[in-house]
Amino acid sequence: MPVTLKDIARRVGKSVPTVSRALGNHADISPETRAEVQRVARELGYEPSAIALNLRRRRAGAVSLISPAHAQVRFSDPFFAEFLNGVVEAVAEQHIDLLVTAGAEEDVEALYLKQIRSRRTDGFIVVRTQRNDNRIHLLREQGVPFVAYGRTEENNDFCFVDEDGTAGIALVVDHLASLGHRRIAYISEPLFLTKAYHRMLGFRQGLERNHLSFHPELFVETHFRQRSGRQAAAYLLDLPQPPTAIVAANDLLALGAMHEAQSRGLTVGRDVSITGFDDIPLTEYVHPALTTVHLPAQEFGRRVAQMLLKLIDKAPLEERQFIYRPSLVVRGSSGPAPI
Amino acid sequence: MPVTLKDIARRVGKSVPTVSRALGNHADISPETRAEVQRVARELGYEPSAIALNLRRRRAGAVSLISPAHAQVRFSDPFFAEFLNGVVEAVAEQHIDLLVTAGAEEDVEALYLKQIRSRRTDGFIVVRTQRNDNRIHLLREQGVPFVAYGRTEENNDFCFVDEDGTAGIALVVDHLASLGHRRIAYISEPLFLTKAYHRMLGFRQGLERNHLSFHPELFVETHFRQRSGRQAAAYLLDLPQPPTAIVAANDLLALGAMHEAQSRGLTVGRDVSITGFDDIPLTEYVHPALTTVHLPAQEFGRRVAQMLLKLIDKAPLEERQFIYRPSLVVRGSSGPAPI
DNA sequence: AATATAAACTAAATCGATTTAGATGTCAAG
DNA sequence: CTTGACATCTAAATCGATTTAGTTTATATT
Numbered sequence: 192m193p194v195t196l197k198d199i200a201r202r203v204g205k206s207v208p209t210v211s212r213a214l215g216n217h218a219d220i221s222p223e224t225r226a227e228v229q230r231v232a233r234e235l236g237y238e239p240s241a242i243a244l245n246l247r248r249r250r251a252g253a254v255s256l257i258s259p260a261h262a263q264v265r266f267s268d269p270f271f272a273e274f275l276n277g278v279v280e281a282v283a284e285q286h287i288d289l290l291v292t293a294g295a296e297e298d299v300e301a302l303y304l305k306q307i308r309s310r311r312t313d314g315f316i317v318v319r320t321q322r323n324d325n326r327i328h329l330l331r332e333q334g335v336p337f338v339a340y341g342r343t344e345e346n347n348d349f350c351f352v353d354e355d356g357t358a359g360i361a362l363v364v365d366h367l368a369s370l371g372h373r374r375i376a377y378i379s380e381p382l383f384l385t386k387a388y389h390r391m392l393g394f395r396q397g398l399e400r401n402h403l404s405f406h407p408e409l410f411v412e413t414h415f416r417q418r419s420g421r422q423a424a425a426y427l428l429d430l431p432q433p434p435t436a437i438v439a440a441n442d443l444l445a446l447g448a449m450h451e452a453q454s455r456g457l458t459v460g461r462d463v464s465i466t467g468f469d470d471i472p473l474t475e476y477v478h479p480a481l482t483t484v485h486l487p488a489q490e491f492g493r494r495v496a497q498m499l500l501k502l503i504d505k506a507p508l509e510e511r512q513f514i515y516r517p518s519l520v521v522r523g524s525s526g527p528a529p530i
Numbered sequence: 531m532p533v534t535l536k537d538i539a540r541r542v543g544k545s546v547p548t549v550s551r552a553l554g555n556h557a558d559i560s561p562e563t564r565a566e567v568q569r570v571a572r573e574l575g576y577e578p579s580a581i582a583l584n585l586r587r588r589r590a591g592a593v594s595l596i597s598p599a600h601a602q603v604r605f606s607d608p609f610f611a612e613f614l615n616g617v618v619e620a621v622a623e624q625h626i627d628l629l630v631t632a633g634a635e636e637d638v639e640a641l642y643l644k645q646i647r648s649r650r651t652d653g654f655i656v657v658r659t660q661r662n663d664n665r666i667h668l669l670r671e672q673g674v675p676f677v678a679y680g681r682t683e684e685n686n687d688f689c690f691v692d693e694d695g696t697a698g699i700a701l702v703v704d705h706l707a708s709l710g711h712r713r714i715a716y717i718s719e720p721l722f723l724t725k726a727y728h729r730m731l732g733f734r735q736g737l738e739r740n741h742l743s744f745h746p747e748l749f750v751e752t753h754f755r756q757r758s759g760r761q762a763a764a765y766l767l768d769l770p771q772p773p774t775a776i777v778a779a780n781d782l783l784a785l786g787a788m789h790e791a792q793s794r795g796l797t798v799g800r801d802v803s804i805t806g807f808d809d810i811p812l813t814e815y816v817h818p819a820l821t822t823v824h825l826p827a828q829e830f831g832r833r834v835a836q837m838l839l840k841l842i843d844k845a846p847l848e849e850r851q852f853i854y855r856p857s858l859v860v861r862g863s864s865g866p867a868p869i
Numbered sequence: 870a871a872t873a874t875a876a877a878c879t880a881a882a883t884c885g886a887t888t889t890a891g892a893t894g895t896c897a898a899g
Numbered sequence: 900c901t902t903g904a905c906a907t908c909t910a911a912a913t914c915g916a917t918t919t920a921g922t923t924t925a926t927a928t929t
Contacts, residue, residue, distance in 0.1 A: 193647060193649055194647070195914095195915060195916085196915065196916065196917095197915080205878080205879090206878070206879050206880085207879090207915090207916085207917095208878085208879065208880085208916095208917075208918080209877085209878060209879070211916070211917060211918090212878090212917085212918095215917085218876095219876070219877060219878075220876095220877070220878080221876075221877060221878090224877080224878085236643075236647060237647075238644060238647030238648045239648060239915080239916065240585075240648060240649050240914090240915050240916065241590075241648040241649060241650045242581055242584045242585045242590065242649060242650075242914085242915080242916090243585055243884090243914075243915035243916040243917095244915080244916060244917085245581045245884095245916095246579075246581045246582055246585050246883095246884050246885070246886090246914090246915080246916075247883075247884050247915085247916055247917055247918090248884085248916095248917090249884065249885095251580075251581065253627075253629070258618065265615045265618070266605060266611040266612075266614045266615050266618070267608060267611045267612050267615060267811060269606060269608065269611075272605040272606045272608075272611045273605075273606050275605045275630075276604045276605050276606060276632075279597065279604070279605070279630055279631065279632045280632050283631055283632045283634070288592075288629045288631070288650065289629065289630045289631065290592070290627045290628065290629060290630075291614075291618055291628045291629075291630045292618065292622055292627070292628065293615075293618045293619050293622045295622070304575075305577060308532060308533070308575060308576070308577030309577045309578060309579060309580040310532055310579050310580060310581060310885095311580045311581075311627065416811075417811070417812070417814075417815040421815070446812070446815050446816070447815055449815075449817065450814075450815045450816070450817055450819075453817040454817070472606060472755075472756070473756070473785070473812065475756075475789075476756040476760070476785050476786055476788075476789045477785070477789070477816055477817075478788065478789055478792040478793070478816075478817065480789075534884095534885060534886085535885065535886065535887095536885080544908080544909090545908070545909050545910080546885090546886085546887095546909090547886095547887075547888080547908085547909065547910085547911095548907085548908060548909070550886070550887060550888090551887085551888095551908090554887085557906095558906070558907060558908075559906095559907070559908080560906075560907060560908090563907080563908085578885080578886065579884090579885050579886065581884085581885080581886090582884075582885035582886040582887095582914090583885080583886060583887085584886095584914095585884090585885080585886075585913095585914050585915070585916090586885085586886055586887055586888090586913075586914055587886095587887090587914085588914065588915095649915095870929100871928100871929090872927100872928080872929080873926100873927080873928070873929090874925100874926080874927070874928085875924105875925085875926075875927090876923100876924085876925080876926095877922105877923085877924085877925100878921105878922080878923080878924095879920105879921085879922075879923095880919105880920090880921080880922090881918100881919090881920085881921095882917100882918085882919080882920100883916100883917085883918080883919100884915105884916090884917095885914105886913100886914090887912100887913085887914095888911100888912085888913080889910105889911090889912080889913100890909105890910090890911085890912100891908105891909085891910080891911095892907100892908080892909070892910085893906100893907085893908075893909095894905100894906085894907085894908100895904100895905085895906080895907100896903100896904085896905085896906100897902100897903090897904085897905100898901105898902085898903080898904095899900100899901085899902080899903095
């Protein structure tokens with residue numbers, strides 16, 4: 192049986208409000224009573240009921256992160272896992288709970304609405320934003336605090352943390368072009384995701400500024416995982432005129448592509464160059480190590496969470512929006528174009 | 531402003547309890563009133579306050595998963611990420627919230643105690659059990675429902691899901707022995723973890739039943755991550771008489787070891803065999819693909835969560851304990867011993 | 870001595886639901 | 900015409916906290 196104020200009140204022979212005020216160090220309690228109450232509370236291991244408190248305060252004491260339905264990967268995406276690490280730590284520091292939920296395929300918005308109406312949560316962390324994102328429409332409409340990781344393509348007047356994916360991929364193309372590559376392929380994530388779209392733009396921008404033309408047959412839109420990367424690479428390497436370099440929109444796709452190239456006996460970094468994006472912890476430990484674009488995933492998680500907590504507390508926010516300019520990490524998977 | 535029973539009551543001109551009973555389909559409400567109340571509720575988008583309900587029911591409507599402090603990896607451990615996927619899905623199906631928290635380094639037990647006393651949670655999922663696990667002592671003492679992933683070394687009279695790591699690693703040793711390997715090294719996770727300990731036992735058992743002797747210099751106890759695997763492999767390969775096969779206690783360690791071997795110009799699977807454990811999604815996509823032991827991480831997560839939910843509901847449990855017998859997955863990273 | 874003031878406490882209301890016990894009105898049976 | 904049964908509803912209590920508005924008692928002031 193958990194200990195309540197009533198239990199303490201009974202023990203010290205005082206009323207419940209007195210006990211409450213004694214524990215809260217209010218002025219209208221005599222030093223003796225206060226000491227006695229606090230002693231008994233400690234002795235009984237009293238801890239206020241989070242639920243009762245939340246009812247009174249009309250807060251949930253929790254923030255919510257709903258993993259989107261379309262992400263078959265959910266937490267197994269290493270980038271997202273790192274991001275989650277950051278969120279969990281930032282939230283734990285403030286003694287707020289993190290509610291983690293999986294969105295059902297049908298309609299994630301119903302889930303958001305339910306959480307809002309049942310007042311389970313004080314705010315949301317929105318991940319994997321889409322170019323036209325109904326979740327964001329909804330949250331804005333409902334006036335619920337939220338911070339997104341990523342932007343949308345429309346009205347971006349909300350709090351978010353994002354990366355400049357366009358600049359990131361353009362750096363990759365620069366790098367490959369400087370190595371003499373002229374047939375560069377691109378493996379894209381689904382383009383309804385804002386970040387996939389931005390990265391794709393970076394690819395086109397990179398081609399352009401290096402005076403390379405865009406070959407539609409060298410552009411593949413696929414899913415998130417390694418399997419897709421492998422399949423896409425198989426298609427590309429089977430082309431009559433295969434690319435000498437493959438830019439993948441994320442590291443998992445790149446690893447899948449590398450696997451395909453290697454199982455064809457190609458040496459990655461020599462016969463074909465392959466690059467990724469995100470710099471997940473693994474990239475350093477595959478062979479050859481992956482040339483990629485670094486993102487501080489955990490820091491993104493921290494930032495998003497901290498912004499959200501401030502937003503909820505209506506504390507002043509130094510910055511409502513943050514766009515990280517990523518940097519290139521050159522490793523062994525990219526090398527000079529073969530002649 | 532969220533909609534409450536009071537709002538509905540005002541609208542239909544009835545008392546709050548009547549509204550409550552109408553929504554709950556109780557018998558003592560006239561069909562007309564019931565219909566009217568339900569109509570208005572729908573119209574206003576009424577959803578009961580989760581907090582008020584929980585206060586009344588004296589339940590939290592949530593279960594808790596606290597990532598242990600010693601796990602520097604937390605969610606970035608791909609096995610754990612998969613496990614979490616399973617948990618999240620099983621829990622979401624039952625409309626229960628999952629509270630994810632990070633344990634501070636100092637004392638995780640204090641965190642558990644706090645969550646128990648403040649009645650934030652109805653039960654716990656305990657991961658990365660230790661041979662002598664204070665969290666389990668505590669939960670048992672407090673009589674709080676919990677399910678562990680993994681056992682302890684003492685009294686195991688509680689609900690858990692586990693793998694038979696001993697059998698798993700022994701399979702690996704059998705496999706390597708059958709390929710002619712006689713100098714087999716082992717890279718272990720920290721041995722205070724039950725699962726690390728079990729796997730280590732499997733290594734010794736495997737050696738024994740293949741009539742191989744245990745060489746202390748071929749046994750390295752280290753941490754979880756790739757970096758440790760790499761360092762351990764460096765040490766092993768620098769030995770005057772290096773091993774021909776390296777058994778790593780998990781896939782990340784194995785990938786680290788592979789990286790070290792490859793950066794020395796060795797061909798993994800020919801010059802040296804390397805094996806892992808867990809069969810994380812990545813193992814299939816490195817080159818050569820990793821020989822490992824398969825564990826259905828996501829299913830483990832589901833099982834643990836489902837057990838916990840039943841335990842909380844005091845529903846009958848067909849089985850309180852489940853030990854999975856893992857199977858070997860042979861891929862390219864293991865091959866015949868060089869002569 | 871009467872009154873104002875301060876100290877230390879408590880009753881009652883509140884948050885948003887549910888449940889228990891009781892109230893009211895209608896109708897049929899005696 | 901009274902009584903009992905039934906249908907339908909509401910008042911009050913409860914979960915565990917906090918806050919507001921008093922209340923009581925002792926002390927200081929005039």
